[in-house]
Amino acid sequence: MRPGLLRDLAAGLALLLVLLVLPFIFTKPAIRDFLIYVMAYGxxxxxxxxxxxxxGLVSFGHAAYFASGAYMFGLLMQTGKVSIPVAIMATVAGTALLALVIGAICVRLKEIYFSFITLAFQMFIHSIILTWVNLTGGDQGLRGGIPRPTFLGIDLNNGMTLYIFCVVVFIICIAIMRQVWQSPFGYTLRLIRDNPTRANFIGVDIIRMKLGIFVIAGAMASVAGILLALFVSGAYPEFGFWTTSGEAIFMIMLGGSQLFIGPMIGAVLLRLLEHFVTVYTEYHGLVLGVVILAIVLGLRQGIADYIADWLERRRTTRSAATQTSVLPSKESA
Incomplete structure (x- = not known):
């Protein structure tokens, strides 16, 4: 796995450099803000x-951990007693614990039952956000803003510094998830997805494996919520509404689910579509839905998956053509 790890590190470093350089090439603050927004939702x-x-677990309630990250972080920072790094670590740990409790129930169910119980838990958390007004601000969101005190000489009140901080956190999280994706643990999860009966037969503890990835996914979603909360200096009930989970699923459908970079491509495409459609028409929901349907039904898979399959078919065709051209020459000899 060493060559793969080195390749991933090189790709991560290249992406880091690109993201750091972009604001200096496109100097408008709107570009920087758009990138932070895409990184959070990506x-x-x-x-x-x-x-x-x-x-192979389709969760309709993943935004619950996105909202948990935003609200936990915002509330911790509003106390004025913790630094930003401590608040981030406490928030990730708290959300992981929340995911552990919810996941212990959800992962025991299969297919559509799993999907709907995750949605039920998300709506339960969304209801708490709306009704616990003294703590969360209700439908007005977390009031008072989120303080950004200086730590280690880093002042996140500066726009460029905040952007660089978000880029670094984003790359770290992407690197962690990439290693999970490529690890033996990740391949065990693929086995569970493709053939749970065989996985159980060879001794894989399916419930424990599913619970482990459920907790990791929830913790990473909380970091996305933290980045968005830092960016907008607040947290809002929409972060935990079912439409936010729907947007994440749309991103996966657009970009593809079988390649690691697929959801990131989908996040960029969806945000670009939303931006340009909103600029040119007030019926942005209708137009956006038609575009998404056209891509999904036309390609029958995400864009990244389609391109990867097309390249694989092309490579296979070339390989077959090369073998065919070699065989006659051997026979003639």
């Missing part, structure tokens, strides 16, 4: 794909 979609694409 992390959400990529973490969900650890369940959908890697394990």
């Amino acid at each position: 992390l959400l979609a990529t973490s969900l794909n650890l369940l959908v694409g890697l394990t």
